Amino acid sequence: MTFAQYLRIETSLGGYSCTDKQFIQACLDYILPQAKHHRLYRTARHLFIRDGLAYLNRSRADAFGAIHKSESDLPPCEGELLHAWHLNEVSKL
Numbered sequence: 001m002t003f004a005q006y007l008r009i010e011t012s013l014g015g016y017s018c019t020d021k022q023f024i025q026a027c028l029d030y031i032l033p034q035a036k037h038h039r040l041y042r043t044a045r046h047l048f049i050r051d052g053l054a055y056l057n058r059s060r061a062d063a064f065g066a067i068h069k070s071e072s073d074l075p076p077c078e079g080e081l082l083h084a085w086h087l088n089e090v091s092k093l
Helices: 003-013 020-030 039-072 078-092
Strands: none
Touching (some): 003 020
């Protein structure tokens, strides 16, 4: 699967928030009718779907990873600073 094919399927489903089942069904709708269920195309069909799922999982990881990274990069709040200062003073005793 090329990235352009992946983007066409993903945007038809509304983005990376679609489920795997919806994505697989959209992949089957995208391929040629004779290749949907015939045994001769099984390996190529499964490879096409796996490539698409790999792109989908990568885009999900990039999107949700950015959310989690931004939360950890925030400076500590005032309560956390006071608590850290208190623990530091107690450890000096």
